[in-house]
Amino acid sequence: MTRPRRTRSVASRVFLVLLSAALVLGVLVAGFLVVETQRAVQAEAERVTAVSASTVAASGDVVAALRSRDREAASAALEPYALAVIEDAGLDFVTIMTPAGVRITHPDPEQIGSRYLGTIPSRPAPFTETFTGTLGPSVRTIVPVSADDGALVGWVSAGVTTESISETLLRRLPLSLAITALLIGVGALGAWFARRVARSIAGDLPPGTLRDAVSSYESIRTLGEALRAQTHEHGNRMHTAVALLELGRTKEAIDILTETSRESQFLVDQVTARRHGDPTVGALLLGKASQAKEKGIDWRVRIEPDTPRSQLAPVDSVSVLGNLIDNAMDAAATAAERWVEVVLRPSDAGGIVLEVADSGPGVPMELRTRIFEHGFSTKPADADGRGVGLALVRSVVEEAGGTVEILDSPTTFRVTLPPARRRTS
Known part of the structure; x- marks a missing residue:
């Protein structure tokens, strides 16, 4: 003997449709928030590296050290300054270099004296890119260091690794997930309320x-x-x-x-x-x-x-x-x-x-x-x-x-x- 197939009531169908809509909307909002957060973190990294590199390049001590042409003395004077900027600005590296791209400072002392890994613009102008260097893939901005007469005396590059960007993104994800959960919760509550209203009108009729x-x-x-x-x-x-x-x-x-x-x-x-x-x-x-x-x-x-x-x-x-x-x-x-x-x-x-x-x-x-x-x-x-x-x-x-x-x-x-x-x- 076959049992008759049970048909869902109007109230149940209303609940399921609204709940499904809330879930779909929640997933779409979560995706949007993740993409928007990723874009915001990327834009923030580009802004911080650009501001930091420009600030270091405008420092009188940096200009004076690079004009001296004495790389060892410049490294001794500028390495502590560069490390302090890295700490204060939350960067992964600040590299000060000669016009030819030879490193004067670097978070890894063994890299001082070697050539900069990245794009050096053909003309003295700021340039931002994502490049894989000694610390891995990073967002970096390179800014020219100019003397008072306008002569190019060196370059400053400030960067944040993509790993650090991902960590920042992960720290911000809970807020996005909380907003998504709240939205789905409100949608589920609305679906439950609509189900009660539909049931009060139609009962359990299919x-x-x-x-x-x-x-x-x-x-x-x-x-x-x-x-x-x-x-x-x-x-x-x-x-x-x-x-x-x-x-x-x-x-x-x-x-x-x-x-x-x-x-x-x-x-x-x-x-x-x-x-x-x-x-x-x-x-x-x-x-x-x-x-x-x-x-x-x-x-x-x-x-x-x-x-x-x-x-x-x-x-x-x-x-x-x-x-x-x-x-x-x-x-x-x-x-x-x-x-x-x-x-x-x-x-x-x-x-x-x-x-x-x-x-x-x-x-x-x-x-x-x-x-x-x-x-x-x-x-x-x-x-x-x-x-x-x-x-x-x-x-x-x-x-x-x-x-x-x-x-x-x-x-x-x-x-x-x-x-x-x-x-x-």
Whole structure:
């Protein structure tokens, strides 16, 4: 015996979607913070090396020692100074050298007297690069040392190894990770809160059941409006007929009742002429006819007898047709010439084509996608749930494998449904 597969509720799906979004956003923010921190540390290293090298190159003691041309005396005088700058500025090396690039100072005394490993500019100008020297890969800036007369007397290079840059980056990573964790935590809290709100509204219903519930509500709403209008119209006619009978005007009373019966019978004949008529849809159309008359709208219906059975459940059929008619009536009510036309006919593929046309101003091109979005409406929100009907229409039709399109001249909503699936035993 196979167990039925358990479907996650709407609340659980909302929670998972929001939590996943929070995780993805957290990962993206973490990546951005790491890259931004790395860039900032690199830029800081370049700035510190440039400032340090320029400061050392401008020192009068450095200029005087290099002008003396005595390398041993210059090394003895400048090595302690260079080491102090390294300590104070947090650098890995400060190398003072001759114009030819011979080291006067170096953190490793054995390297003094050897040539500088790095680029020496062809013209006396500061230059920053990443180069692998005796201490490994490093970010370094070389600055010329000039005498008072502008003559080049030497160079100063200050650098920070990439290992030190990585250590600085690692020290700053906990802050980035803390920000990421906080963001994910806030997202998880929001997902949990959204789950509670969704559960308070939908309980533990799965999405399909919730959609069916909304469809049922919309069907009851639109069918109720139609039947209310039909009851109101019939009530008015019956009251008029009764009043005429009391006044002794029997012929006029009979004419009113006969006309009422004739109008209803015409639509009933159209509905029942189908081989696979739907009494629920028929009741809806009868009621909507009264509703249209109540609003002063010319009501037109054409149902071809060979229209096949719809694969939609009666509730969904009423929801789709009722919402399209309501939308058409709202549009037609704003026009000088008011009319709504409903057509049911077979499609070339053996399915059903449902068309609801109206004399309204039409749907602007830029809104033809948005009007099917949940919550969007061109009318103010009210108790009738504006912004739900057309979204539900598209959901029901697409779930059945059909399509919804909008045509012009006149404005027409066309629903095309595939043939009903045959039941197999």
